[in-house]
Amino acid sequence: MATTVNEPAAKRQKTDHNLVIGTHNGTFHCDEALAVWLLKRTKTYKNAEVTRTRDEAILATCNIVVDVGAKYEPENQRYDHHQRGFEEVFGHGFTTKLSSAGLVYKHFGQEIVSGLMGWPLTDARVQALWLKMYKEYIEAIDAIDNGISAYPSGVKPAYRMRTDISARVGYLNPRWNVHTTPQGMDELFVKASDLVGGEFHERLDYYGNAWLPAREIVLNALKDSASGDERVIVFHEFAPWKEHLFDLERDIGKEGVALYVLYPDESGKWRIQAVPESSESFQSRKALPEDWRGLRDDALSQLTGVPGCIFVHASGFIGGAQTEEAVQALARLALQA
Structure with missing residues (x-):
């Protein structure tokens, strides 16, 4: 469970056996909710605690920090995208600027896909699914969090779409006129993280166990037609x-x-x-x-x-x-x- 910490908690973190994932407190968004869920599917951070704070002194005690801190330093396990001059993209033909979800997925995604599917990291299917899940699921989360329109030419959509996963995570935040305690906010964040992460896992399972087998059938049929x-x-x-x-x-x-x-x-x-x-x-x-x-x-x-x-x-x-x-x-x- 996520915990909002105060100053004394920073001292406690230094002696805890578990590692700590840091992200910001207050209103949460789809990108860091997914980033945290993804990190907890890695071998390193699967048992990590989650601390939600903007206190730089507390963040400095965390083992990894996402979506806060104004630093993108993979070597130091810092994965924010809000700082001036940040233009990191996923690569492999994708040009959308990354959010914290895309940053974590870029660096840890292949390990996560391998673990969730139960396939060796060297299996070619891991690479195929890693790219497929970015295209079909995570890129839109990156774009929405960075304010990138799906209609860059300025064409006005014919209707309003507010049922996407980013919108549904947003709806889990408290209403503006309802007071919620820090603990209540953290509980809602966990709910949001489970929502976006659960949907990620469902899509991964589909692509791994339905989409990839269909691809193999089509590839074999194409090979047969060559004769x-x-x-x-x-x-x-x-x-x-x-x-x-x-x-x-x-x-x-x-x-x-x-x-x-x-x-x-x-x-x-x-x-x-x-x-x-x-x-x-x-x-x-x-x-x-x-x-x-x-x-x-x-x-x-x-x-x-x-x-x-x-x-x-x-x-x-x-x-x-x-x-x-x-x-x-x-x-x-x-x-x-």
């Missing part, structure tokens, strides 16, 4: 494939090559889906032929000459048939159209 027609990708088990396909195409220098994806649906029948121009696009690289669109069953089979057809969507982005052989035949015909 045949690379324009048609076949999955023998369904997996979310769009994001992975575009990323992996860039990695292997095959951007724009795949036109159709074939896969079994939940009923055991098969689908043929046109690859979109991007993961968010509704436009296909090569939609299914126009004269197939909107047809079903026998009418579609008669037109294509392929037995077992089920449907082609009116927009031509997807179709279905009874067997893999049937969708393979549809793909060959669509490529020639």
